Amino acid sequence: MAQPSSHVTAPLKDELDIVIPTIRNLDFLEQWRPFFQPYHLIIVQDGDPSKNILVPDGFDCELYNRNDVNRVLGPKSSCISFKDSACRCFGFLVSKKKYIFTIDDDCFVGKDPSGKEINALAQHIQNLLTPSTPFFFNTLYDPFREGVDFVRGYPFSLRGGVPTAISHGLWLNIPDYDAPTQLVKPLERNTRYVDAVLTIPKGTLFPMCGMNLAFDRELIGPAMYFGLMGDGQPIGRYDDMWAGWCAKVICDHLSLGVKTGLPYIWHSKASNPFVNLKKEYKGIYWQEDIIPFFQSVVLPKDCTTVQQCYLELSKLVKEKLSPVDPYFNKLGDAMVTWIEAWDLLNSPAQEPAAPVDGVKKN
Ligand SMILES: O=c1ccn([C@@H]2O[C@H](COP(=O)(O)OP(=O)(O)O[C@H]3O[C@@H](CO)[C@H](O)[C@H]3O)[C@@H](O)[C@H]2O)c(=O)[nH]1
Numbered sequence: 001m002a003q004p005s006s007h008v009t010a011p012l013k014d015e016l017d018i019v020i021p022t023i024r025n026l027d028f029l030e031q032w033r034p035f036f037q038p039y040h041l042i043i044v045q046d047g048d049p050s051k052n053i054l055v056p057d058g059f060d061c062e063l064y065n066r067n068d069v070n071r072v073l074g075p076k077s078s079c080i081s082f083k084d085s086a087c088r089c090f091g092f093l094v095s096k097k098k099y100i101f102t103i104d105d106d107c108f109v110g111k112d113p114s115g116k117e118i119n120a121l122a123q124h125i126q127n128l129l130t131p132s133t134p135f136f137f138n139t140l141y142d143p144f145r146e147g148v149d150f151v152r153g154y155p156f157s158l159r160g161g162v163p164t165a166i167s168h169g170l171w172l173n174i175p176d177y178d179a180p181t182q183l184v185k186p187l188e189r190n191t192r193y194v195d196a197v198l199t200i201p202k203g204t205l206f207p208m209c210g211m212n213l214a215f216d217r218e219l220i221g222p223a224m225y226f227g228l229m230g231d232g233q234p235i236g237r238y239d240d241m242w243a244g245w246c247a248k249v250i251c252d253h254l255s256l257g258v259k260t261g262l263p264y265i266w267h268s269k270a271s272n273p274f275v276n277l278k279k280e281y282k283g284i285y286w287q288e289d290i291i292p293f294f295q296s297v298v299l300p301k302d303c304t305t306v307q308q309c310y311l312e313l314s315k316l317v318k319e320k321l322s323p324v325d326p327y328f329n330k331l332g333d334a335m336v337t338w339i340e341a342w343d344l345l346n347s348p349a350q351e352p353a354a355p356v357d358g359v360k361k362n
């Protein structure tokens with residue numbers, strides 16, 4: 001039984017937007033109502049814009065469909081994917097808030113081992129508001145959690161940590177497996193609740209999943225581009241992975257932190273593994289070249305903003321990865337278009353975007 005909304009806190013309710021990419025009705029919001037109702041939702045409707053997406057009453061939300069994306073961005077809309085969850089990054093563009101929480105519409109409220117419902121949003125906020133420790137590993141995990149601290153031998157000069165840019169949550173029930181793994185393990189369910197939050201060490205990449213993810217938009221927003229995926233592209237379902245690799249390299253360069261672990265959500269996967277295999281198979285072998293590329297990236301010292309780092313990265317993507325496939329030339333150009341769109345929509349003079357074809361509901 002969901003907690004009555006009167007008993008649920010709503011930290012940062014005016015500084016955080018919830019971004020949901022969707023191709024289906026959003027009934028799942030009923031279960032999240034106690035946790036999400038105080039917040040503003042940005043819904044990015046993918047696929048056919050003429051399809052009517054039902055949103056439960058009582059949520060403060062704006063819904064953007066593809067017609068809105070094209071209207072708001074004009075020719076720059078070419079950088080926003082179509083028919084892939086990558087479209088969610090349009091919501092990151094149009095938000096005006098400091099924090100973003102993005103969640104998939106087949107993710108539900110999880111329960112911790114005591115049976116208590118998990119307020120995933122509050123845990124992400126706790127992760128983002130406390131420092132990360134990428135330069136020296138704390139063996140008792142996140143030292144800024146209640147009841148934990150730095151262990152003996154941890155340099156005092158490093159105990160201040162660094163600002164946290166990304167909070168990566170996990171999933172009970174259906175784990176975020178790639179299609180081959182899901183095909184050979186169709187019945188595997190994640191029942192393991194690990195009560196830990198870890199900073200991902202500097203110099204280490206990780207597979208960022210977009211289904212239960214929060215980030216500080218002012219610290220790392222311009223790097224959270226989910227790439228060119230889906231319709232018309234040779235690859236899909238690597239949207240969040242691409243953003244995670246780019247963002248982690250930039251976080252390392254700018255001394256920002258990335259945390260993974262709590263909170264858990266309950267994932268009841270809606271997609272088909274055979275369809276997924278067709279979308280992601282190129283990514284499965286391309287990533288054997290992509291990962292060494294990101295591991296080798298050294299950004300110039302004079303890159304001091306996320307945008308500068310990202311534009312430098314786009315040049316390296318075109319130079320180093322286009323021999324893997326010409327797609328990376330197109331992706332490198334789309335990365336530049338994304339930054340142009342980001343700077344356009346986030347310049348002080350810019351009026352906030354608003355859906356016209358989509359709907360604004362209060
Ligand atoms: O063409 C599409 C397909 C889906 N969406 C929306 O995106 C999310 C994720 O879709 P779904 O839950 O069906 O996919 P999964 O296989 O469970 O998860 C994948 O999605 C990414 C994580 O977010 C990652 O690639 C995989 O983990 C839902 O909200 C769909 O409605 C879409 O917008 N367009």
Ligand SMILES: [Mn+2]
Pocket residue numbers: 104106107211267268269270271
């Ligand atoms: Mn899913």
